Amino acid sequence: MDAFKSLVIILLSSVFVDNYVLTRFLGICPFLGVSKKLDSAVGMGVAVTFVMVVATAVTWPIQHYILNSMNLGYMQTIVFILVIAALVQFIEMALKKFIPSLHKALGVYLPLITTNCAVLGVAINNINEHQYNFIQSIINSLGVGLGFMLAMVLFSGMRQKIQESEIPESFKGLPATLIAASFISLAFFGFGGIIENLFK
Amino acid sequence: MTSILIAFAVVTAVGLIAGVLLALASYFLSVPENETTKKVRECLPGINCGACGYNGCDEYAKAIAEDGAKTNLCVPGADSVAADIANVLGVEAEDVVEMMAFVGCNGHSGVTQKTNNYNGVNTCSAASMIYGGPNSCKYGCLGCGDCAVACPVDAICLADGIAHINPKICIGCGMCVKKCPKNIIKLIPQTAKVTVMCNNKEKGGAARKKCQNACIGCKKCELNCPSGAIKVENNLATIDYSKCTNCGLCAEVCPTKCIHIIN
Numbered sequence: 001m002d003a004f005k006s007l008v009i010i011l012l013s014s015v016f017v018d019n020y021v022l023t024r025f026l027g028i029c030p031f032l033g034v035s036k037k038l039d040s041a042v043g044m045g046v047a048v049t050f051v052m053v054v055a056t057a058v059t060w061p062i063q064h065y066i067l068n069s070m071n072l073g074y075m076q077t078i079v080f081i082l083v084i085a086a087l088v089q090f091i092e093m094a095l096k097k098f099i100p101s102l103h104k105a106l107g108v109y110l111p112l113i114t115t116n117c118a119v120l121g122v123a124i125n126n127i128n129e130h131q132y133n134f135i136q137s138i139i140n141s142l143g144v145g146l147g148f149m150l151a152m153v154l155f156s157g158m159r160q161k162i163q164e165s166e167i168p169e170s171f172k173g174l175p176a177t178l179i180a181a182s183f184i185s186l187a188f189f190g191f192g193g194i195i196e197n198l199f200k
Numbered sequence: 201m202t203s204i205l206i207a208f209a210v211v212t213a214v215g216l217i218a219g220v221l222l223a224l225a226s227y228f229l230s231v232p233e234n235e236t237t238k239k240v241r242e243c244l245p246g247i248n249c250g251a252c253g254y255n256g257c258d259e260y261a262k263a264i265a266e267d268g269a270k271t272n273l274c275v276p277g278a279d280s281v282a283a284d285i286a287n288v289l290g291v292e293a294e295d296v297v298e299m300m301a302f303v304g305c306n307g308h309s310g311v312t313q314k315t316n317n318y319n320g321v322n323t324c325s326a327a328s329m330i331y332g333g334p335n336s337c338k339y340g341c342l343g344c345g346d347c348a349v350a351c352p353v354d355a356i357c358l359a360d361g362i363a364h365i366n367p368k369i370c371i372g373c374g375m376c377v378k379k380c381p382k383n384i385i386k387l388i389p390q391t392a393k394v395t396v397m398c399n400n401k402e403k404g405g406a407a408r409k410k411c412q413n414a415c416i417g418c419k420k421c422e423l424n425c426p427s428g429a430i431k432v433e434n435n436l437a438t439i440d441y442s443k444c445t446n447c448g449l450c451a452e453v454c455p456t457k458c459i460h461i462i463n
Contacts, residue, residue, distance in 0.1 A: 066210065075207055079214055086218035090225050097229040108255075169338075173329050 005199055007139050010132070012198070014143030016191040020118050021151040023188060027118030031151060032177065034109070041156035045149025047109040049142065052122050054091065055084045056141040059123040060134050080123050081115070088114045118148060155184055236265040236288065243284035244274060247352045249373030251275040251299075264289070272296045276353075276371035298390040299372030301365050305341040305384050306397035306458060308360035311412040312336055328381040335361075336410040339399040341384060347376035367462055393446035394439060398458040401434040408456070415458045421450035 020026045027048070034044045059080050067073055092110045095103040103110075113119055122144045126137040158180045167176050241261035248256035252273035254263055263269035264285060271285045272294035279296050286293035318327050318334040324346040332338040343361035348354075355369035356376060365376070367390075377385045384399045396415060400407040404416030417435030429443035430450055437450075437459065451459040 062214075066214075070206060070210060071203070072207055072210055075211060079211060082211070082215055082218060086222055089222055093222075093225050093229045096231055100231075170331060172332075 007136065009195055009199065010136055010139050011143040011146075013195045014140050015147040015150060016188065017193075017195055018144075019147040019151060019188050020121065020144050021148055022185040024121070026121045027116055027148060030112065030116065031148075031155065032181070035152050035156040035159055038153065038156045038160070040109075041152040042149065043105060044109045044113075045145070045152045047106045048113055048116065048118065048148050049145025050106075051084075051088055051091070051110070051113055052119055052141040052145040052148075053138060055087060055119055055123050056126055056137050058087055059083060060126065060137050063127050076124060076127070077120075080120055084119060084123065085114045118144070151184070151188075155181065158184060234262070234265050237261050239288045240264050240285055243277075243281055243288060245277050245281065247276060247371075247373070249276060249352050249371070249375050250378075251373035251375075270294070275299050276373050299374070299387040300367050300370040300390050300392075301372060301374065301376055301385050301387055302367070302395050302462075303341055303347070303363045303365055303385050304395065304397055304399050305339075305362055305382075306413040306460070307335065307337050307340040307411040308362050308413075310360065312340065312361075312410060324379075325381045333382075337400055337407070337414065339382060339384070339401060340411065342382065346379045346381070347385060350375040350379040389441050391446070392439075392441050392444065393462050394444065394448060394451055395460050395462060396437045396439060396458060397460050399436065401436050403435055407435065413456060413458050416456055418455060420453045420455065421459060424449050424453045 014020075018024070021028065021031045030044055030048070035041045062079065062083060063073075063076060067075060067079065072079075088110060092103070095106070095110075122141050126132050126140055130136070130140065132140055159177065162176050162180060171179070238261075241258060244257040244261060246257050248258075250256065252260045252269075252275070254260040254269075260269065260273065264271060271289065271291065272282045274281045274285075275296060275298065277296070278298050279293075282296050283293040313336045314334050315336050316331065316334050318330065320326055320330070322344050324333075324342040324344040327333045327342050327344055333342045335342065341362040343358055343363065345356070345358045345363060347363050347365075348356040348358060352373060352375060353369055353371055355366045355371070356363050357366070358364070363376075363385075365385075372387060372390065374387050377383075377387060382399070388395065398407075398411075398413065398415035400411065400414045402410075404418065407414035408416050415436050417432050417437070419432045421430045421437050422432050426447060426449065427443050427445050429440045429445070430437055431440070432438075439450075448461050451457075451461045
C-alpha cells in the first residue's frame with residue numbers, strides 16, 4: 001500500500017508541484033511555439049507524454065545495466081541524446097506502419113520533440129536527481145508529460161483569450177505572451193506543499 | 201587511457217546498434233507508396249508552396265489519391281496541372297482560378313517617415329514586434345523582405361522600403377501572404393486590374409499625415425464605381441473582385457492615387 005501511495009505522490013507532484021515547464025523552465029520552446037491553438041497544444045502534449053514514457057523505459061536500463069556497470073556514468077548525456085533521437089525515429093516508423101491514424105494525429109510533433117530538453121531532462125533527473133527505481137521512473141515520466149500537456153492546454157486557452165482582448169499596443173505579441181506565461185507559472189507555485197500533506 | 205577507449209567503444213557501439221536497428225526498421229517497416237499517389241506527384245510542380253492547403257506537393261498528392269481531395273487546388277500549376285491530375289485519375293478536369301499576390305502598400309520612403317530607428321534583426325517579423333515597426337504608419341509594409349525570402353519563384357523585390365511583386369512572375373502560391381506580419385499581402389484573381397495600395401484604417405487626416413499615398417476613406421471611389429464593387433469600411437477602400445469590371449474609374453477619381461492600375 002505504501003508503494004502505491006508513493007507512486008500516486010510521485011505522479012501528482014510531477015504534474016502540479018514539479019511541473020517541468022512552469023517551475024523548471026524546461027521545454028519552453030514548444031510551450032511558447034505550439035500553444036497558439038488548443039488542438040495543436042493537445043497533440044504536442046500527447047506526443048511529449050508518449051515519448052517521455054518510452055524514452056524513460058529505454059534509458060533507465062541503459063544507465064543501470066550498461067553505463068553504471070562500466071563506470072561510464074559521465075557519458076549519460078551523450079548516450080541518452082543518441083538513444084532518444086534514434087528511438088523517436090523508430091517510433092515514428094513503427095506508428096506509420098502499424099497505427100497510421102495515430103501517426104497522422106501526432107504528425108509533425110513527433111520529430112520535433114526528438115531533441116526536446118524536457119524529454120532529456122526527465123530521463124536524466126529520474127536517475128540523477130530522484131534516483132527512482134524503474135516503476136517510479138515510468139510514473140514520474142508519465143506525470144511530467146501530463147503536466148506538460150496541462151500547461152500547454154491552460155496556456156493555449158490564455159493565449160486565445162489574449163488574442164480576443166484589447167491590450168496596449170506596446171504589449172501586443174511576444175510581451176503579452178511572456179507575461180501570461182509568468183502569471184501561469186506563478187499560479188502553479190501555489191501547489192507547493194499540497195501534495196505531501198494530502199496523504200497524511 | 202583504457203577508460204577513454206572503453207567510453208569511445210561503448211558510445212560507438214550504442215550509435216552503431218541504433219543505426220543498424222533504424223536501417224532494418226526502415227527496410228521492414230517501410231510503407232509501400234500508392235501507385236496513384238506517385239503518378240499524381242509527378243504531375244505536380246514540386247515547389248512545396250502550400251497554396252493547396254497541404255504541407256507540400258507530397259501531402260497534396262497523397263490527399264488526392266487517398267482522401268479524394270479536389271484536383272484543382274494547385275494554383276501555381278494552373279489549368280495544365282489540373283488537367284494532368286484529372287487525366288491520371290480518369291475524372292473530368294476542373295478549372296483553376298489563377299491568383300496573384302500584391303502588396304497593399306505604397307508607402308515608400310519618399311512619402312512616409314520613420315518614428316524610430318530599428319537596428320535589430322533584419323526581418324519583418326522581428327521589426328513588427330517592437331512598437332509595430334519603425335515606420336510612422338503602423339499598417340504599412342516594413343520593407344525587410346520576409347515575403348521575398350519566402351517567395352519560391354523570386355517574384356518579389358524590395359525598393360524604397362517597400363516590397364513589390366512582379367505579377368508576371370507571381371504564381372499565386374500565397375507563401376508571402378502567410379509570412380507578412382502586417383497582413384498586407386493579398387491574393388487576387390490574375391484577371392484583376394485595379395488594387396487598393398493601402399491598408400491604413402485610421403481616419404483620413406491621421407492617415408494622410410503619416411503617408412501621402414494613404415487611403416483617406418473619402419468614398420469617392422465607392423460613389424463613382426458603376427458596378428458597386430468598392431466599399432469603404434473602417435476608413436479603407438476594399439474591392440470585391442467578383443463584381444469588379446476593371447473599368448479603372450476608381451483609380452482616376454482617387455485623390456491620393458492609392459488605387460493603382462496593374463499593367
